[in-house]
Amino acid sequence: MTKAYHVVGIGNALVDVLAHAEESFLESHGIGKGIMQLIDMERAVQLYGQIGPAQEISGGSAANTIAGIAQLGGRTAYVGKVKDDQLGTIFAHDLRAQGADFDTTPAPKAAEGETGRCIVLVTPDGERSMNTYLGVTEHLTPADIDERLMAGAEWIYLEGYRFDGPDSHEAFAKAIGAAKAAGGRVSLTLSDPFCVERHRDAFRKMIREDVDMLFANRAEILSMYETEDFHEALSRASAEIDIVACTDSENGAHVLSGGNHWHVPAVPTQVVDATGAGDLFAAAFLYGVTHGHDLETAGRMGCVAASEIISHIGARAEADLTALFKEHGLI
Secondary structure, X not given: XXXXXXXXXXXXXXXXEEEEOOHHHXXXXXXXXXXXXXXXXXXXXXXXXXXXXXXXXXXOHHHHHHHHHHHOOOXXXXXXXXXXXXXXXXXXXXXXXXXXXXOOOOEOOOXXXXXXXXXXXXXXXXXXXXXXXXXXXXXXXXXXXXXXXXXXXXXXXXXXXXXHOOOHHHHHHHHHHHHHHOOOEEEEEXXXXXXXXXXXXXXXXXXXXXXXXXXXXXHHHHHHXXXXXXXXXXXXXXXXXXXXXXXXXXXXXXEEEOOEEEEEOOOOOOXXXXXXXXXXXXXXXXXXXXXXXXXXXXXXXXXXXXXXXXXXOOOOOOXXXXXXXXXXXXX
Protein backbone atom coordinates (compact mmCIF):
# COMPACT_ATOMS: atom_id res chain seq x y z
CA MET A 1 0.00 0.00 0.00
CA THR A 2 1.30 3.45 -0.93
CA LYS A 3 1.92 5.62 2.10
CA ALA A 4 0.75 9.22 2.26
CA TYR A 5 4.31 10.47 2.72
CA HIS A 6 7.73 9.38 1.59
CA VAL A 7 9.38 11.14 4.56
CA VAL A 8 8.10 12.93 7.68
CA GLY A 9 10.72 14.98 9.55
CA ILE A 10 10.85 16.06 13.19
CA GLY A 11 13.23 18.83 14.22
CA ASN A 12 13.92 22.27 15.60
CA ALA A 13 11.87 24.83 13.67
CA LEU A 14 14.20 27.80 13.28
CA VAL A 15 14.63 30.86 11.11
CA ASP A 16 18.22 31.22 9.91
CA VAL A 17 19.81 34.66 10.11
CA LEU A 18 22.79 34.45 7.73
CA ALA A 19 25.63 36.97 7.69
CA HIS A 20 29.25 37.08 6.58
CA ALA A 21 31.89 37.53 9.28
CA GLU A 22 35.66 37.60 9.57
CA GLU A 23 37.60 35.14 11.73
CA SER A 24 38.39 38.03 14.08
CA PHE A 25 34.68 38.56 14.77
CA LEU A 26 34.33 34.93 15.89
CA GLU A 27 37.37 35.24 18.13
CA SER A 28 36.32 38.53 19.73
CA HIS A 29 32.83 37.20 20.47
CA GLY A 30 33.89 33.77 21.73
CA ILE A 31 32.18 31.89 18.90
CA GLY A 32 33.40 28.37 18.14
CA LYS A 33 34.10 27.99 14.44
CA GLY A 34 32.20 25.38 12.44
CA ILE A 35 29.94 24.16 15.25
CA MET A 36 26.54 24.90 16.72
CA GLN A 37 26.38 26.65 20.09
CA LEU A 38 23.16 27.10 22.06
CA ILE A 39 22.56 30.67 23.21
CA ASP A 40 19.87 32.47 25.19
CA MET A 41 17.62 35.29 24.00
CA GLU A 42 19.88 37.99 25.44
CA ARG A 43 22.89 36.65 23.54
CA ALA A 44 20.81 36.32 20.36
CA VAL A 45 19.78 39.98 20.56
CA GLN A 46 23.38 41.04 21.27
CA LEU A 47 24.83 39.15 18.30
CA TYR A 48 22.06 40.27 15.97
CA GLY A 49 22.86 43.88 16.81
CA GLN A 50 26.57 43.45 16.01
CA ILE A 51 26.57 41.42 12.79
CA GLY A 52 26.57 42.99 9.36
CA PRO A 53 23.80 42.82 6.76
CA ALA A 54 21.84 39.61 7.20
CA GLN A 55 19.46 37.40 5.26
CA GLU A 56 16.54 35.73 7.06
CA ILE A 57 15.51 32.35 5.68
CA SER A 58 13.33 29.60 7.09
CA GLY A 59 15.72 26.93 8.32
CA GLY A 60 16.34 24.21 10.85
CA SER A 61 18.26 21.07 9.89
CA ALA A 62 15.40 18.59 9.38
CA ALA A 63 13.21 21.30 7.86
CA ASN A 64 15.91 21.93 5.24
CA THR A 65 15.93 18.21 4.46
CA ILE A 66 12.16 18.01 4.19
CA ALA A 67 12.06 21.11 1.97
CA GLY A 68 14.68 19.56 -0.28
CA ILE A 69 12.71 16.32 -0.69
CA ALA A 70 9.56 18.34 -1.41
CA GLN A 71 11.37 20.38 -4.04
CA LEU A 72 12.37 17.13 -5.74
CA GLY A 73 8.74 16.07 -5.83
CA GLY A 74 8.65 13.80 -2.79
CA ARG A 75 5.63 13.76 -0.49
CA THR A 76 6.76 15.21 2.83
CA ALA A 77 5.55 16.64 6.12
CA TYR A 78 7.32 18.32 9.02
CA VAL A 79 6.81 18.54 12.77
CA GLY A 80 8.44 21.40 14.70
CA LYS A 81 7.32 24.08 17.15
CA VAL A 82 7.07 27.78 16.31
CA LYS A 83 5.26 30.62 18.05
CA ASP A 84 2.34 32.62 16.72
CA ASP A 85 4.66 35.53 15.91
CA GLN A 86 6.32 37.11 12.86
CA LEU A 87 9.19 34.64 12.55
CA GLY A 88 6.81 31.73 13.14
CA THR A 89 4.67 32.94 10.23
CA ILE A 90 7.76 33.26 8.02
CA PHE A 91 8.85 29.73 8.88
CA ALA A 92 5.47 28.16 8.16
CA HIS A 93 4.97 30.04 4.90
CA ASP A 94 8.45 29.20 3.57
CA LEU A 95 8.13 25.48 4.32
CA ARG A 96 4.63 25.14 2.88
CA ALA A 97 5.72 27.07 -0.20
CA GLN A 98 8.24 24.28 -0.88
CA GLY A 99 5.37 21.80 -0.99
CA ALA A 100 5.72 20.23 2.47
CA ASP A 101 2.82 19.80 4.88
CA PHE A 102 3.30 21.63 8.20
CA ASP A 103 0.47 21.52 10.72
CA THR A 104 2.15 21.62 14.15
CA THR A 105 0.03 23.85 16.40
CA PRO A 106 2.01 27.06 17.13
CA ALA A 107 2.63 28.23 20.69
CA PRO A 108 0.18 31.06 21.50
CA LYS A 109 1.23 34.71 21.51
CA ALA A 110 1.06 34.74 25.32
CA ALA A 111 3.55 31.88 25.66
CA GLU A 112 7.00 32.58 27.03
CA GLY A 113 9.81 32.84 24.49
CA GLU A 114 9.77 33.43 20.76
CA THR A 115 10.18 31.45 17.56
CA GLY A 116 13.71 30.08 17.51
CA ARG A 117 16.41 31.48 15.30
CA CYS A 118 19.94 30.51 14.33
CA ILE A 119 22.49 33.24 13.70
CA VAL A 120 24.78 31.69 11.09
CA LEU A 121 28.11 33.44 10.61
CA VAL A 122 29.86 32.53 7.36
CA THR A 123 33.63 33.11 7.27
CA PRO A 124 35.56 33.74 4.01
CA ASP A 125 36.41 30.02 3.70
CA GLY A 126 32.67 29.18 3.54
CA GLU A 127 32.58 27.56 6.99
CA ARG A 128 29.48 28.29 9.04
CA SER A 129 29.38 28.87 12.78
CA MET A 130 25.90 28.60 14.27
CA ASN A 131 24.52 30.37 17.32
CA THR A 132 21.11 28.95 18.12
CA TYR A 133 18.38 30.38 20.31
CA LEU A 134 15.88 27.53 20.46
CA GLY A 135 12.98 29.52 21.85
CA VAL A 136 9.67 27.68 21.80
CA THR A 137 10.94 24.93 19.50
CA GLU A 138 12.79 23.49 22.51
CA HIS A 139 9.42 22.60 23.98
CA LEU A 140 8.13 20.19 21.38
CA THR A 141 6.32 17.52 23.41
CA PRO A 142 4.73 14.11 22.79
CA ALA A 143 1.41 15.96 22.46
CA ASP A 144 2.77 17.53 19.25
CA ILE A 145 3.36 14.11 17.68
CA ASP A 146 0.43 13.01 15.52
CA GLU A 147 0.59 9.21 15.47
CA ARG A 148 -1.50 9.03 12.29
CA LEU A 149 1.01 11.29 10.54
CA MET A 150 3.90 9.04 11.62
CA ALA A 151 2.00 5.93 10.55
CA GLY A 152 1.53 7.49 7.13
CA ALA A 153 5.27 7.77 6.43
CA GLU A 154 7.57 5.34 4.64
CA TRP A 155 10.41 6.92 6.63
CA ILE A 156 10.56 9.29 9.56
CA TYR A 157 13.62 11.52 9.79
CA LEU A 158 14.78 12.54 13.28
CA GLU A 159 17.05 15.52 13.87
CA GLY A 160 19.79 14.99 16.46
CA TYR A 161 19.63 18.61 17.59
CA ARG A 162 16.15 17.86 18.96
CA PHE A 163 17.72 15.81 21.75
CA ASP A 164 18.40 19.11 23.54
CA GLY A 165 14.69 19.60 24.30
CA PRO A 166 13.40 18.44 27.71
CA ASP A 167 10.64 16.23 26.24
CA SER A 168 12.41 15.24 23.05
CA HIS A 169 13.21 11.66 23.97
CA GLU A 170 9.57 10.94 24.80
CA ALA A 171 8.40 12.70 21.63
CA PHE A 172 10.81 10.66 19.51
CA ALA A 173 9.74 7.43 21.22
CA LYS A 174 6.10 8.15 20.40
CA ALA A 175 6.95 8.92 16.76
CA ILE A 176 9.12 5.81 16.39
CA GLY A 177 6.47 3.57 17.93
CA ALA A 178 3.74 4.84 15.61
CA ALA A 179 5.94 4.62 12.50
CA LYS A 180 7.26 1.13 13.23
CA ALA A 181 3.82 -0.22 14.13
CA ALA A 182 2.63 0.80 10.66
CA GLY A 183 5.61 -0.72 8.86
CA GLY A 184 7.59 2.51 8.53
CA ARG A 185 11.33 2.91 9.01
CA VAL A 186 13.44 5.31 11.06
CA SER A 187 16.31 7.54 9.96
CA LEU A 188 18.40 9.72 12.26
CA THR A 189 20.92 12.48 11.66
CA LEU A 190 23.52 13.05 14.37
CA SER A 191 23.58 16.81 13.61
CA ASP A 192 26.71 17.92 15.48
CA PRO A 193 29.64 16.32 17.38
CA PHE A 194 28.93 18.38 20.51
CA CYS A 195 25.29 17.31 20.35
CA VAL A 196 26.56 13.72 20.27
CA GLU A 197 28.73 14.37 23.34
CA ARG A 198 25.75 15.76 25.24
CA HIS A 199 23.49 12.80 24.46
CA ARG A 200 25.75 9.91 23.43
CA ASP A 201 24.07 7.27 25.62
CA ALA A 202 20.59 8.19 24.38
CA PHE A 203 21.79 8.20 20.77
CA ARG A 204 23.45 4.80 21.18
CA LYS A 205 20.32 3.28 22.69
CA MET A 206 18.15 4.61 19.87
CA ILE A 207 20.64 3.45 17.24
CA ARG A 208 20.79 -0.07 18.64
CA GLU A 209 17.04 -0.45 19.08
CA ASP A 210 15.27 1.65 16.45
CA VAL A 211 17.38 3.30 13.74
CA ASP A 212 17.38 1.83 10.22
CA MET A 213 19.38 4.59 8.51
CA LEU A 214 22.03 6.88 10.03
CA PHE A 215 23.29 10.17 8.62
CA ALA A 216 26.50 11.68 9.99
CA ASN A 217 29.68 13.46 9.00
CA ARG A 218 33.21 12.42 9.87
CA ALA A 219 33.40 14.42 13.13
CA GLU A 220 30.01 13.20 14.32
CA ILE A 221 30.59 9.51 13.71
CA LEU A 222 34.04 9.68 15.36
CA SER A 223 32.41 11.30 18.39
CA MET A 224 29.62 8.74 18.48
CA TYR A 225 32.00 5.78 18.58
CA GLU A 226 34.72 7.58 20.59
CA THR A 227 37.54 6.75 18.23
CA GLU A 228 40.00 8.63 16.01
CA ASP A 229 39.90 5.87 13.39
CA PHE A 230 37.34 6.88 10.74
CA HIS A 231 37.06 3.45 9.14
CA GLU A 232 36.64 1.80 12.53
CA ALA A 233 33.77 4.17 13.29
CA LEU A 234 32.15 3.40 9.92
CA SER A 235 32.54 -0.32 10.49
CA ARG A 236 31.04 -0.17 13.97
CA ALA A 237 28.11 1.89 12.73
CA SER A 238 27.41 -0.49 9.84
CA ALA A 239 27.39 -3.42 12.27
CA GLU A 240 24.50 -1.78 14.14
CA ILE A 241 22.50 -0.06 11.39
CA ASP A 242 21.08 -1.26 8.06
CA ILE A 243 22.17 1.82 6.11
CA VAL A 244 24.92 4.30 7.02
CA ALA A 245 25.50 7.46 4.97
CA CYS A 246 28.49 9.47 6.20
CA THR A 247 29.75 12.64 4.52
CA ASP A 248 33.42 13.63 4.55
CA SER A 249 33.57 17.20 3.16
CA GLU A 250 35.69 17.46 -0.01
CA ASN A 251 36.34 13.71 0.18
CA GLY A 252 32.73 12.94 -0.71
CA ALA A 253 30.66 10.40 1.20
CA HIS A 254 30.64 6.79 2.36
CA VAL A 255 27.57 4.59 2.11
CA LEU A 256 27.53 1.23 3.90
CA SER A 257 24.89 -1.48 3.93
CA GLY A 258 24.76 -5.26 4.09
CA GLY A 259 28.54 -5.66 4.09
CA ASN A 260 28.94 -3.33 1.09
CA HIS A 261 30.87 -0.06 1.22
CA TRP A 262 30.61 2.56 -1.52
CA HIS A 263 32.77 5.67 -1.61
CA VAL A 264 31.05 8.45 -3.53
CA PRO A 265 33.27 11.33 -4.72
CA ALA A 266 32.37 14.94 -3.99
CA VAL A 267 31.24 17.20 -6.82
CA PRO A 268 33.83 20.01 -7.10
CA THR A 269 32.42 23.48 -6.53
CA GLN A 270 33.38 26.88 -5.13
CA VAL A 271 32.41 26.91 -1.47
CA VAL A 272 30.45 30.05 -0.59
CA ASP A 273 28.51 28.83 2.46
CA ALA A 274 28.61 25.30 3.91
CA THR A 275 25.25 25.79 5.69
CA GLY A 276 22.89 22.95 4.89
CA ALA A 277 25.31 20.69 3.01
CA GLY A 278 24.51 17.70 5.20
CA ASP A 279 20.81 18.55 5.24
CA LEU A 280 20.54 18.51 1.45
CA PHE A 281 22.75 15.44 1.17
CA ALA A 282 20.17 13.69 3.37
CA ALA A 283 17.30 15.12 1.31
CA ALA A 284 18.65 13.79 -1.97
CA PHE A 285 19.68 10.47 -0.42
CA LEU A 286 16.23 9.89 1.08
CA TYR A 287 14.60 10.95 -2.18
CA GLY A 288 16.74 8.41 -4.02
CA VAL A 289 15.97 5.61 -1.56
CA THR A 290 12.21 6.28 -1.64
CA HIS A 291 12.12 6.50 -5.43
CA GLY A 292 13.70 3.17 -6.30
CA HIS A 293 17.36 4.12 -6.74
CA ASP A 294 20.16 1.95 -5.38
CA LEU A 295 22.20 3.19 -2.43
CA GLU A 296 25.27 4.18 -4.44
CA THR A 297 23.13 6.30 -6.77
CA ALA A 298 21.36 7.83 -3.77
CA GLY A 299 24.79 8.75 -2.39
CA ARG A 300 25.74 10.38 -5.68
CA MET A 301 22.50 12.32 -5.64
CA GLY A 302 23.37 13.48 -2.13
CA CYS A 303 26.77 14.77 -3.21
CA VAL A 304 25.28 16.63 -6.18
CA ALA A 305 22.68 18.30 -3.93
CA ALA A 306 25.31 19.19 -1.31
CA SER A 307 27.52 20.80 -3.96
CA GLU A 308 24.61 22.99 -5.09
CA ILE A 309 23.87 24.18 -1.56
CA ILE A 310 27.45 25.17 -0.69
CA SER A 311 27.73 27.25 -3.88
CA HIS A 312 25.49 30.00 -2.46
CA ILE A 313 24.21 31.52 0.77
CA GLY A 314 21.43 29.62 2.51
CA ALA A 315 20.32 26.03 2.97
CA ARG A 316 17.54 25.88 0.37
CA ALA A 317 18.37 24.88 -3.21
CA GLU A 318 18.37 27.66 -5.82
CA ALA A 319 19.01 25.42 -8.84
CA ASP A 320 16.71 22.69 -10.17
CA LEU A 321 18.06 19.59 -8.42
CA THR A 322 16.25 17.23 -10.77
CA ALA A 323 17.98 18.89 -13.73
CA LEU A 324 21.32 18.54 -11.96
CA PHE A 325 20.68 14.83 -11.39
CA LYS A 326 19.98 14.45 -15.11
CA GLU A 327 23.20 16.30 -15.98
CA HIS A 328 25.14 13.80 -13.87
CA GLY A 329 23.34 10.82 -15.42
CA LEU A 330 21.62 9.80 -12.19
CA ILE A 331 18.04 9.79 -13.50
